[in-house]
Amino acid sequence: VARRDGLCAIRVQDFRRAVESLEAARDIDPLAPRIDLFLGMAYYHAGRIGDAAAALARAGATDGDRAEFLLYSGLVAYAQTDFVAAAGRLDAASQLSEAPVEPMASFFLGRARLGAEDPDRAREAFERVVREHPETPWATEATRALEEMDESAVPWWLTAEIGFEADDNALLRGRGVGLPGEVSG
Numbered sequence: 001v002a003r004r005d006g007l008c009a010i011r012v013q014d015f016r017r018a019v020e021s022l023e024a025a026r027d028i029d030p031l032a033p034r035i036d037l038f039l040g041m042a043y044y045h046a047g048r049i050g051d052a053a054a055a056l057a058r059a060g061a062t063d064g065d066r067a068e069f070l071l072y073s074g075l076v077a078y079a080q081t082d083f084v085a086a087a088g089r090l091d092a093a094s095q096l097s098e099a100p101v102e103p104m105a106s107f108f109l110g111r112a113r114l115g116a117e118d119p120d121r122a123r124e125a126f127e128r129v130v131r132e133h134p135e136t137p138w139a140t141e142a143t144r145a146l147e148e149m150d151e152s153a154v155p156w157w158l159t160a161e162i163g164f165e166a167d168d169n170a171l172l173r174g175r176g177v178g179l180p181g182e183v184s185g
Contacts (some may be wrong), residue, residue: 003032010042018042026158037063041072049079078108083115089152103133107142112128119149 006021022039025032040055056073063069074089089107093101110125126149129142 002028003035003038007041010038010045013045015046016040019046019048029041031089032060032100034063037066037069037072040076041068044072044079045138050074052076053075053080067101067105070096071105074105074112075108078112078115081115083112086112087118089114098146103138103142107138110142114149123149
């Protein structure tokens with residue numbers, strides 16, 4: 001019952017309640033199916049990144065090939081600024097055909113690749129979100145990320161203007177300046 005209550009709380013995005021219920025469920029039966037995976041998800045959304053990492057580390061032994069595990073372990077790595085690990089896990093999550101984690105996985109894959117200084121592959125991930133999930137909030141954010149990438153590009157051109165002005169109107173510059181004929185040089 002506690003496990004089911006925790007799952008319901010995740011669905012309605014009451015993550016404080018989800019954490020409480022899933023911790024209680026884990027205390028009752030630490031070997032319950034996917035309990036650490038769900039607990040890691042709840043911890044992540046509650047902002048408890050360290051606890052999420054620990055729960056997901058425990059979940060990796062039994063649920064390491066699940067799309068949700070790959071997504072959340074990638075999100076935790078991203079939150080811990082381990083962009084290379086995040087990109088690897090998010091890429092694996094996005095490649096699963098039955099993945100219920102798209103377009104979130106591809107969007108954060110783009111972010112992770114930007115953090116790992118791989119802008120070409122980041123662009124590919126953002127473009128995939130726009131192409132495969134049009135008219136979603138994820139596509140809107142991916143479009144915004146692509147525009148930011150384009151705006152931050154360093155221009156490769158330079159302009160310069162060189163010259164001098166020989167016929168300056170000195171009378172307009174100030175008082176006490178003589179006429180042009182009175183100026184000797």
